[in-house]
Amino acid sequence: MESPLLLITTLFLALGVAAGWIMHRSDFCIARAFRDLFLFGDGFQLRMQLVVVAAAMLLFELGRLAGGFQLPFPLFGPPSVTHLVGGCVFGIGMVLAGGCVVGTLYKAGAGSVPSAMAVLGIVLGSALYAEMHPTWSALAGRLSLATATTLPQWSGMAPTPLVAVGFGLCLLVFRRWRKKSDWRRSAFAEGYLQPWKAALLIALIGGIAAVAVGMPLGITTGYSKIAGWAGRWMAPEHFAGLVFFASDSLDYLHPLYPQPLRGGAGARLDAIAAIQWPLIGGIALGSAASALILGEWHLRWQIPRRQYLSVLCGGVLMGVAARLGAGCTIWHLWGGMAIFALPSFLFVAGLFPGAWLGSRFLARYVI
Amino acid sequence: MAVKDTPMDNQRLELDIRGQICPSTLLTALRTIAMHREPLRSGQQVLAIRTDNRDATATIPAAARNMGYHVEVEKEDGAYLILIGGEASLPSGCWP
Numbered sequence: 001m002e003s004p005l006l007l008i009t010t011l012f013l014a015l016g017v018a019a020g021w022i023m024h025r026s027d028f029c030i031a032r033a034f035r036d037l038f039l040f041g042d043g044f045q046l047r048m049q050l051v052v053v054a055a056a057m058l059l060f061e062l063g064r065l066a067g068g069f070q071l072p073f074p075l076f077g078p079p080s081v082t083h084l085v086g087g088c089v090f091g092i093g094m095v096l097a098g099g100c101v102v103g104t105l106y107k108a109g110a111g112s113v114p115s116a117m118a119v120l121g122i123v124l125g126s127a128l129y130a131e132m133h134p135t136w137s138a139l140a141g142r143l144s145l146a147t148a149t150t151l152p153q154w155s156g157m158a159p160t161p162l163v164a165v166g167f168g169l170c171l172l173v174f175r176r177w178r179k180k181s182d183w184r185r186s187a188f189a190e191g192y193l194q195p196w197k198a199a200l201l202i203a204l205i206g207g208i209a210a211v212a213v214g215m216p217l218g219i220t221t222g223y224s225k226i227a228g229w230a231g232r233w234m235a236p237e238h239f240a241g242l243v244f245f246a247s248d249s250l251d252y253l254h255p256l257y258p259q260p261l262r263g264g265a266g267a268r269l270d271a272i273a274a275i276q277w278p279l280i281g282g283i284a285l286g287s288a289a290s291a292l293i294l295g296e297w298h299l300r301w302q303i304p305r306r307q308y309l310s311v312l313c314g315g316v317l318m319g320v321a322a323r324l325g326a327g328c329t330i331w332h333l334w335g336g337m338a339i340f341a342l343p344s345f346l347f348v349a350g351l352f353p354g355a356w357l358g359s360r361f362l363a364r365y366v367i
Numbered sequence: 368m369a370v371k372d373t374p375m376d377n378q379r380l381e382l383d384i385r386g387q388i389c390p391s392t393l394l395t396a397l398r399t400i401a402m403h404r405e406p407l408r409s410g411q412q413v414l415a416i417r418t419d420n421r422d423a424t425a426t427i428p429a430a431a432r433n434m435g436y437h438v439e440v441e442k443e444d445g446a447y448l449i450l451i452g453g454e455a456s457l458p459s460g461c462w463p
Contacts, residue, residue: 027422032389039390042426098388107389114388187425188440188447295445296419300386307388367391 004257005274011212012275015205016282017289019217020106022205024287025191026198029103030329031094034355039363044185047177048195049333054170055203056338060210061163067255069214071159071339072149074252074261077326079342081143082136086325087332087347089317091354095362097121097314100329101220101322102283104315109287113301117308118315119223125319126224126265127231133244136324151340162340190294206334213261213275214254216335219283220322221249222276224265227319232267239267244323310366314358325350378406382416384423385446392416392423397430400451407436413452417443424449 022028033045064071094100097118099107104122107115129136148154152162177183183196206217224244231239239245245266253260263272291297322328325347327336333351336344382399384392396416406412416427424447428438437453 024421027420029389029422032422035390040393040426040430098390112386114386185425186429187421188428189421189424190442192421192424296421298385298419298445300419303387307391311388362390363394366388367394 004259005271008213008271008274009278012209013278013282013285015209015217016279016284017286018282019102019202019205019279020109020283020286020288021290022193022198022201022286023102023106023283024110024290025193026195027189028195028198028202030100030333031098031103031355034091034351035095035359035362038356038359044181045195047174048199050170050173051196051199052203052206052334053337054167054174055200056206056216056334057163057167057170059203059207060216060338061160063207063211064159068211069254072153072341073210073215073335073339074250075215075218075326076149076336076339076341076343078147078149079145079346080140081145081346082140083325083343083346084350086321086323086327087350088321088354088357089350090321090325090328090347091351091356092358092361093125093314093317093319093321093354094329094351095314095355095358096310096366097318098311101223101318102330104311105219105280105283106287109284110291111288111297111299113299114303114307114311118311118318121312121315121317122220122223122319122322123227123230125316125321126220126323127227127319128316129320129323130224130227130231130239130242130244130265133242133323140326145346146342149341149343151342154342159340166340190296191290202334206338210335212256213271214252215275216331216338217279218327218331218335219276219280220319220328220331221263221265221272222280223319224323225267225272225276228265229267306366310362378412380412380414382414385417385419387420389420389422392418392420393426393430396423396427396449396451400431400434400436407452408454410453413450416449416451417446418449419446421447423447427451 033049036042097104104115104118108119152159209217228245248262248264250263261271263270332344332347424440427449431438431451432455435455436451437455439450441448
């Protein structure tokens with residue numbers, strides 16, 4: 001691996017450890033934010049997700065104006081109906097799995113065996129998607145809704161006034177919420193980090209990631225890469241013929257590095273491996289360290305079998321959906337929404353009906 | 368989730384939800400409270416929930432207090448013990 005990639009690897013490991021620590025301390029879970037709205041009528045955690053989006057919106061625009069990176073970020077493309085479908089399937093999956101792609105990861109890091117099972121499901125789901133990739137990518141093109149990727153591109157407006165309006169609207173919403181309810185959560189968990197603080201820190205980590213590699217946080221191509229590696233080992237001829245693992249989805253020249261950042265889902269040590277694998281490992285490590293220090297790290301596996309089935313199915317659905325929708329919750333919610341990416345609006349809109357369906361299924365058949 | 372009844376002066380209903388997926392803790396707690404509403408309110412029974420879900424230490428006490436129950440939370444063996452029973456009183460102490 002070349003030295004810029006080694007630097008990136010080190011940085012993303014550190015960012016991952018920080019994110020894992022924060023998420024464990026605050027139990028900062030995107031799946032919970034959507035699920036609790038339907039299951040318990042509780043919008044507290046969803047408000048905290050909006051705090052991440054608002055803060056990231058501001059940070060990304062400041063970063064763009066300072067010349068730290070260009071927008072839209074690489075790997076974001078024009079919106080398609082397939083983003084909505086991906087979001088919906090992902091919403092079902094994350095509720096059944098008890099966490100999204102990062103939620104299950106930090107919980108697995110803290111010793112949750114079912115969450116580790118969900119992570120395995122995500123990898124399996126990525127491999128499953130590879131089988132349908134040519135058909136799905138052709139469908140995504142046919143169901144494309146615009147040629148522009150972001151709202152500024154589509155509307156012809158400059159990004160800064162849009163960000164000012166978007167951020168201002170968020171502040172108005174926060175002010176209204178603050179009048180109605182408390183922003184602090186009375187938790188008895190030792191070392192608890194208030195979710196609003198976690199939200200701001202997560203946005204800051206996303207901002208650092210954007211400056212470092214020109215992209216927001218994302219990990220699902222890293223999971224696909226694990227699937228590509230495992231597939232090459234188990235069925236080399238079959239996996240060698242899959243287009244999904246052969247192409248480089250990332251090919252981007254970042255001002256900090258002399259050569260383009262290239263990478264994809266295939267079994268190669270490339271920029272995707274340098275960025276996303278250390279982030280995945282770091283989140284698990286950071287969460288594990290937090291749990292160990294609090295004396296809360298325990299391997300627990302004695303749970304009802306139907307919960308194992310639920311998390312595995314949920315993981316598989318998330319693995320497939322992250323590719324159907326060209327990204328996961330953190331990519332679209334913490335990244336794309338903050339730059340007004342049209343596909344991210346569709347993906348997040350799809351999460352709502354998906355989380356509703358998943359919540360109904362979970363309450364009726366799983367718990 | 369089976370509830371273990373332990374014969375005592377104040378019958379103690381024990382729920383061990385450690386390791387279960389989210390939101391098992393809150394759902395199971397709410398269902399059990401609904402099933403034993405009167406004895407829990409009168410203090411004849413105490414519901415003891417063991418969980419390793421950190422968020423449940425916020426959601427369960429808040430939900431139970433909203434329903435008018437007294438709640439206490441303790442950390443025990445690397446997990447949390449949430450005790451619900453009796454009429455609500457002033458909030459018990461929380462971790463700093």
